[in-house]
Amino acid sequence: MVKKTILKATIFITLVGILTSSIVVSPDWGFYGHRKINRMAVFSLPPYLIGFFKSNIEYITEHSVDPDKRRYATKFEAVRHYIDIDHWDVYPFDKVPRDWPNAILQYADFVYVSSRGDTTIYKWPCNHADSLMQYKSLNISCEDASQFFRSFIDPIYYTDELMIDVTKVNAEFGEEEPVIDHRGQLMFVDHFSEYGVLPYHLLQYYNRLVKAYESQNSKTILRICAEIGHYIGDAHVPLHTTENYNGQMSNQLGIHAFWESRLPELFADDTYDFFVGKAEYIDDPADYFWEIVLKSHSYLPQVLDEEKELSILYPQDQQFCYEERLERPVRTQCEAYAGAYHKSLDGMVEERMQDAVHAISSVWYSAWIDAGSPNLGNLPATNIKELEQDSLELKFKRGRLFGREHSR
Numbered sequence: 581m582v583k584k585t586i587l588k589a590t591i592f593i594t595l596v597g598i599l600t601s602s603i604v605v606s607p608d609w610g611f612y613g614h615r616k617i618n619r620m621a622v623f624s625l626p627p628y629l630i631g632f633f634k635s636n637i638e639y640i641t642e643h644s645v646d647p648d649k650r651r652y653a654t655k656f657e658a659v660r661h662y663i664d665i666d667h668w669d670v671y672p673f674d675k676v677p678r679d680w681p682n683a684i685l686q687y688a689d690f691v692y693v694s695s696r697g698d699t700t701i702y703k704w705p706c707n708h709a710d711s712l713m714q715y716k717s718l719n720i721s722c723e724d725a726s727q728f729f730r731s732f733i734d735p736i737y738y739t740d741e742l743m744i745d746v747t748k749v750n751a752e753f754g755e756e757e758p759v760i761d762h763r764g765q766l767m768f769v770d771h772f773s774e775y776g777v778l779p780y781h782l783l784q785y786y787n788r789l790v791k792a793y794e795s796q797n798s799k800t801i802l803r804i805c806a807e808i809g810h811y812i813g814d815a816h817v818p819l820h821t822t823e824n825y826n827g828q829m830s831n832q833l834g835i836h837a838f839w840e841s842r843l844p845e846l847f848a849d850d851t852y853d854f855f856v857g858k859a860e861y862i863d864d865p866a867d868y869f870w871e872i873v874l875k876s877h878s879y880l881p882q883v884l885d886e887e888k889e890l891s892i893l894y895p896q897d898q899q900f901c902y903e904e905r906l907e908r909p910v911r912t913q914c915e916a917y918a919g920a921y922h923k924s925l926d927g928m929v930e931e932r933m934q935d936a937v938h939a940i941s942s943v944w945y946s947a948w949i950d951a952g953s954p955n956l957g958n959l960p961a962t963n964i965k966e967l968e969q970d971s972l973e974l975k976f977k978r979g980r981l982f983g984r985e986h987s988r
Contacts, residue, residue, distance in 0.1 A: 611645045613844045617936050618644035618809040620854040624941035629948060632956040636802050643806035644813075656738055661814045663776035663873060664823040671877065678870055680780040681729035682706070689769040690718060690744070692762055702760060720759050728753065733768060742768040778820065782811050782869040786947055793951035798959040809940045815869065816936040821877040827884065835887055842913050843922050843929050852930045859941035861949055872939060879928055886924040894920060 619641040622633045633640060650657045668687075669675040677683040690702040701715045706722035720728065731752060732744045744766040750758045760766070785808045792800040814820050819836050827835035844852075862868045891899065894917055901914040913921075922929065948954070 611648070613840065613848070613933070614644040614648070614810050614813050615641045616844070616848060616854070617813050617933060618806060618940065620856075620937045621809060621940035621944070623854075624856060624859045624938060625945060626858060628953075629945060629956065632798075632959060633805075633944070636798075639802050640806050640809070643803065644810050646803075647807050647810045659773050659776050660781040660811065661776070661778060662820040662825065663778045664825065665776075665821055665873065665877065667775045667823045672874060678779075678866065679726075680777075680783075681725045681733070683780065684733060684770060684772050685725055685729065687770075687772040689771065690760075691767040691769060692746070692760065692764065693767070694762070694764070700762075702766070718759050719757055720753050724753060736768065737770075742770070744768055775823070776820075778811065778815055779866075779869045779873050782808070782815065783866050785811060786865045786869075786943060789943070789947040790951045793948050793954055793956075796954050796956070796959060798956075801956075801959075805944055808943060812872070812940050812943060813936045815872045816876055816932045816939070818876045818879040818883045818932075821873055822880055824884070827887075830884055830888065832884060832887055832891075835884070838887070838913055838918070838921070839883055839929065842918055843925075844933065846915060846918055847922055847929070848933065852933060854934065854937055856934045856938040859938070859945040862942055862946040865943070865946065868939075872935075875935075876932070879932070882925065882928065887921060890917075890921055890924060 619637060622630065622637050622640060625633055647657065647661065651661075665673050665676060677686055685704040686706065688704060690704075692700045692702065694700075703715045703717050704725075705717040705720060706725070728749075732749060736742050736744070746760055746762055746764055746766055749760065749766075753759050785804065789801070789804045789808060792804050817840050819825050819839060824830055825836060827833055898914055899917045900911050902909045902911055904910075948956075
C-alpha cells in the first residue's frame with residue numbers, strides 16, 4: 581500500500597514540479613488557514629470549557645499544523661488527510677463501508693504462497709460479488725469482520741511485514757471448518773488505504789480525545805484537540821474527497837492550493853465572519869464525520885467547473901503574477917484573477933471554513949461530554965514548544981515528504 585502510494589506520488593510530484601515549479605505551495609488550508617480555523621473554534625466553546633482553551637489558545641493555534649509536518653516524518657501520515665471516495669463509487673457512495681474493518685477487508689487481497697511457490701488469492705467473502713467470481717473467498721462469516729480485523733490486521737497495519745499466520749486464523753475462526761485449508765502464512769494486501777482514510781481516522785482520533793479528557797492530562801488533551809482540528813479542517817475541503825485532488829485529471833493542475841490556500845490568505849481576514857455560534861453536542865460522531873465528507877464532495881463540481889470556465893474566459897497574461905515571499909519572487913494567481921474565482925464560488929470557501937470552525941468546537945465539546953464532563957479548570961497551561969516538537973520540526977524543515985503532495 582505505502583510503496584505504491586510513494587511511487588505514484590514521486591511520479592506525480594516530478595511532473596508537477598516541471599509544470600509549476602515556481603507556483604507557491606501551501607499544505608492543506610495552508611498553515612494560515614489551519615491556524616485561523618483552530619483559533620476561532622475556541623470562541624465557540626461553552627463557558628465551562630472556554631477558560632481552559634483560551635489559556636492554551638496559542639498552543640491550539642500553533643500546533644494545528646503538526647499533522648502536515650508529520651507528513652515529513654512518517655510514511656503513514658499522508659493518507660489520513662483525504663479520502664478519494666469517488667475512486668470506489670459514485671455519490672452517495674453506498675458501496676463504501678462506513679466502518680473501518682469492513683472498508684479495509686472488502687478491498688483487500690489475502691495472498692497464499694505454497695511451499696512450491698504457487699500463489700492463491702483469497703478475498704473477504706462480503707460485498708465482493710464481482711471479484712468472488714474470479715477468486716476464492718475466505719471461509720468466514722461476514723459478521724466476524726471486526727474480530728478478524730482486531731486479531732490479525734490491526735496488529736500488523738503499521739508494519740512492513742503484512743503476514744498472517746493461517747494456523748492462528750483457523751484456531752480462532754475455524755471450529756467447524758478451516759477458514760483456509762492450508763498451513764503457512766497469508767500476505768495481507770491493502771488496496772483501500774492508499775486512496776485515503778480520513779473519516780475513519782477522525783473517528784479513531786475522536787475516541788482518543790475522549791480518553792484524553794478522562795485522563796485529565798492537559799498535554800495530551802491539547803495535542804489531540806489541535807490535531808483533530810487539522811483533520812476536521814481537511815474534511816471540509818472538497819478537493820480532499822476526490823481522486824482528482826489537484827485537477828490532474830481535468831487539466832487544472834494547481835487548483836488545490838488555489839482554492840484552499842490562496843483564496844483564504846487573500847480574503848479571510850478582511851471579509852470572513854468566523855463567529856459561528858455555540859458548539860453543539862454530536863450524537864453520532866461516525867455519521868457526523870461522514871456527513872462532512874459527503875457535503876464537501878457535493879461542492880466539487882462547482883470548484884472545478886468555475887475554475888475551468890474562468891481560466892478560458894480570463895486573459896491568460898492576467899492569471900498569474902509574481903509576488904515576493906521570503907525574499908524571493910514566486911509565481912501565484914494574480915489578486916484580480918483570484919478575486920474573480922472567489923466571487924464565482926459565491927461564498928463557498930467562507931462557508932466551508934465557518935463549518936470547520938463550528939465542527940471543531942463541537943467535536944471538542946462532545947468528546948468532553950462523552951468523557952463525563954471532567955473539570956478542566958485546574959489543569960495547567962501548556963507551553964507551545966512542548967510535546968517533543970523538536971524532532972518533528974527538524975524532519976519538516978529537511979523537506980522529505982512521504983506520500984503525495986496533495987496540496988499542489
